Amino acid sequence: MAYRPTARTEATRLAHRQRLLDAARQLLSEGGYAAASISALAERAGVATGSVYNHFASKQELLAAVFRHVAGHELTAVQQAVGATRGAAEQLRTLVEVFAFRALRAPRTAWALLAEPVDPLVEAERLTYRRGYHTLAEMIIAAGIEAGELPVQNVRLSAAAVIGAISEALLGPLSPVGERTDPEPVVAEIATLCLRAVGAGGT
Amino acid sequence: MAYRPTARTEATRLAHRQRLLDAARQLLSEGGYAAASISALAERAGVATGSVYNHFASKQELLAAVFRHVAGHELTAVQQAVGATRGAAEQLRTLVEVFAFRALRAPRTAWALLAEPVDPLVEAERLTYRRGYHTLAEMIIAAGIEAGELPVQNVRLSAAAVIGAISEALLGPLSPVGERTDPEPVVAEIATLCLRAVGAGGT
Numbered sequence: 001m002a003y004r005p006t007a008r009t010e011a012t013r014l015a016h017r018q019r020l021l022d023a024a025r026q027l028l029s030e031g032g033y034a035a036a037s038i039s040a041l042a043e044r045a046g047v048a049t050g051s052v053y054n055h056f057a058s059k060q061e062l063l064a065a066v067f068r069h070v071a072g073h074e075l076t077a078v079q080q081a082v083g084a085t086r087g088a089a090e091q092l093r094t095l096v097e098v099f100a101f102r103a104l105r106a107p108r109t110a111w112a113l114l115a116e117p118v119d120p121l122v123e124a125e126r127l128t129y130r131r132g133y134h135t136l137a138e139m140i141i142a143a144g145i146e147a148g149e150l151p152v153q154n155v156r157l158s159a160a161a162v163i164g165a166i167s168e169a170l171l172g173p174l175s176p177v178g179e180r181t182d183p184e185p186v187v188a189e190i191a192t193l194c195l196r197a198v199g200a201g202g203t
Numbered sequence: 204m205a206y207r208p209t210a211r212t213e214a215t216r217l218a219h220r221q222r223l224l225d226a227a228r229q230l231l232s233e234g235g236y237a238a239a240s241i242s243a244l245a246e247r248a249g250v251a252t253g254s255v256y257n258h259f260a261s262k263q264e265l266l267a268a269v270f271r272h273v274a275g276h277e278l279t280a281v282q283q284a285v286g287a288t289r290g291a292a293e294q295l296r297t298l299v300e301v302f303a304f305r306a307l308r309a310p311r312t313a314w315a316l317l318a319e320p321v322d323p324l325v326e327a328e329r330l331t332y333r334r335g336y337h338t339l340a341e342m343i344i345a346a347g348i349e350a351g352e353l354p355v356q357n358v359r360l361s362a363a364a365v366i367g368a369i370s371e372a373l374l375g376p377l378s379p380v381g382e383r384t385d386p387e388p389v390v391a392e393i394a395t396l397c398l399r400a401v402g403a404g405g406t
Contacts, residue, residue: 117326124320130371154392156375161368161396168333168367169360189357193364197400 017055019045024066025109032112032176033063033122060121067122071113071129074102079136088144089200095137096166096191103170104183111174114167133163141198151199162194169193220258222248227269228312235315235379236266236325263324270325274316274332277305282339291347292403298340299369299394306373307386314377317370336366344401354402365397372396 023044027036038059042049056062081098085091103110112118113126137159144150169190173181226247230239241262245252259265284301288294306313315321316329340362347353372393376384 115330117323117330119322120320123326127318127320127374130374153395154388157372157389157392158396160375161372161393164367164369164371164374165364165400166367167371169364171330171333171367172359172363185357186360189360190364192356193361193400196402197368197396199399 013054016045016047016051019047020052020055020062021066021069024062025070028066028070028112029106029109032108032116033118034116036063036066060119063118064121064125067113067125067129070109071125074099074113075129075132075136077102078133082136082140088140088147088149088198089195091140092137092144092162092194092198092200093191095133095140095162096194097187099133099166100170100187100190101183104173104186107174107180108176110170111176114174115171130163130167134159137162144198144200149200153198158198161197165194165197166190216257219248219250219254222250223255223258223265224269224272227265228273231269231273231315232309232312235311235319236321237319239266239269263322266321267324267328270316270328270332273312274328277302277316278332278335278339280305281336285339285343291343291350291352291401292398294343295340295347295365295397295401295403296394298336298343298365299397300390302336302369303373303390303393304386307376307389310377310383311379313373314379317377318374333366333370337362340365347401347403352403356401361401364400368397368400369393 020041023041024036027040027044036059038052039049041059041062042052052059052062056065078095078098081094082091085094103114113129134156138155141150141153141158141162142155145152145155169186172178173183173186223244226244227239230243230247239262241255242252244262244265245255255262255265259268281298281301284297285294288297306317316332337359341358344353344356344361344365345358348355348358372389375381376386376389
């Protein structure tokens with residue numbers, strides 16, 4: 001007779017999986033991918049090292065799952081803040097502010113999400129996740145053109161440029177080897193750059 | 204007595220190494236990192252598969268060497284074009300145009316340089332190489348502020364934002380799964396975005 005999981009073993013399995021994901025998120029926030037070794041993950045989660053592979057095919061699969069979880073959470077926060085705002089310029093400013101302040105408040109995690117060299121599986125997640133931001137910026141810019149608030153422009157190019165500008169401007173302030181800087185002026189400067197780029201003037 | 208390379212064996216060794224680098228550059232331009240397997244590299248270079256490891260500790264080391272070579276060549280081309288131009292707005296426009304036209308003319312190589320998911324060793328090269336562009340943009344923007352051509356701004360943030368905007372705006376047009384687009388309007392739009400971002404108005 002084949003082994004059939006009972007409700008109880010299934011609940012234990014899900015709990016272990018969740019503990020591994022939580023442990024990975026903590027380790028990521030402390031030392032990036034480099035800190036998330038299989039042994040460190042297992043120890044932090046309080047499970048046997050070998051049991052990691054009962055839940056994930058490889059460490060890369062686990063890191064990709066954590067990436068999706070954390071990056072998805074960030075994207076949702078930005079989307080909700082933008083959705084609560086009106087007007088292209090204010091929505092774009094909100095996008096920059098929520099993205100950048102959240103990143104600067106959790107710099108090690110943000111560095112891992114945006115830039116830390118990592119294997120191709122997580123890299124592929126990074127590209128997918130950036131497209132989520134592109135789509136959000138496209139919606140803002142298209143509505144701004146429609147409303148006559150922004151000049152006519154190639155919406156996809158402008159949206160990608162804005163997301164690229166925000167991410168890359170944050171690389172210096174987020175770099176694990178850089179000095180920590182005051183977030184306020186950094187975020188204000190990035191917002192001004194992005195608003196000017198799409199022709200919204202900025203202030 | 205220890206083995207000592209003669210002038211002749213040393214010349215052969217260097218020739219093989221160069222053929223491997225050339226082969227890797229060709230394969231990169233055809234199918235990115237995915238196409239650059241050890242066996243494909245050896246076959247294209249006309250050397251035995253095992254001899255690849257006489258020159259490079261691993262495929263990753265070989266790919267990192269090719270990355271440095273190709274990316275360095277691109278950076279030099281942009282630096283020289285910028286150096287032959289005067290005024291911050293025109294220099295920034297030149298930076299965008301040379302970077303973007305060269306990328307759009309060799310889209311598979313540009314995708315490999317900018318975005319293709321790849322292992323951490325090449326990823327680390329990518330960060331280094333981007334810093335070269337940041338430095339160039341910093342010089343342009345700082346001189347523009349000094350000359351009163353650009354408004355006062357945080358030079359490092361603006362430079363990083365401009366390079367991020369160019370790279371990310373190119374992701375769509377360069378994507379191996381996207382449609383090929385006419386380079387002229389793409390490059391003109393990106394130049395306008397970047398010039399506006401730093402307060403140079405654009406046209």
